[in-house]
Amino acid sequence: MTGEEDVLKRAVVQLQTAEAAVIQARRNLTAAITTERRAGVSVADLALRTGKSRTDIRNLLSVIGL
Incomplete structure (x- = not known):
């Protein structure tokens, strides 16, 4: 195995680890969004606090049935 193959294998492992994270x-x-919404936090507040759009938050909540 060459040094280049080792570098490639390490990079693949690092990528897989990052993807899992x-x-x-x-x-x-x-x-966390689910818990906060169930506690009465508004979609607008969740969007502000997470940096996501209101649409993203609504879509996520819709998928989980909230």
Whole structure:
């Protein structure tokens, strides 16, 4: 195995690790938004606090049935 192949393999592993972290972060954000919405926080406030649009928040809530 060449040094270039090692570099490529390491880069692939790093990418896979980062992708897994992004997926988990999205799950965590969805859970937090769900909890906050159930506690009565408005869609507008959730959008402001997360940096997402109101449409994004509404779509996420719609998918989970809120």
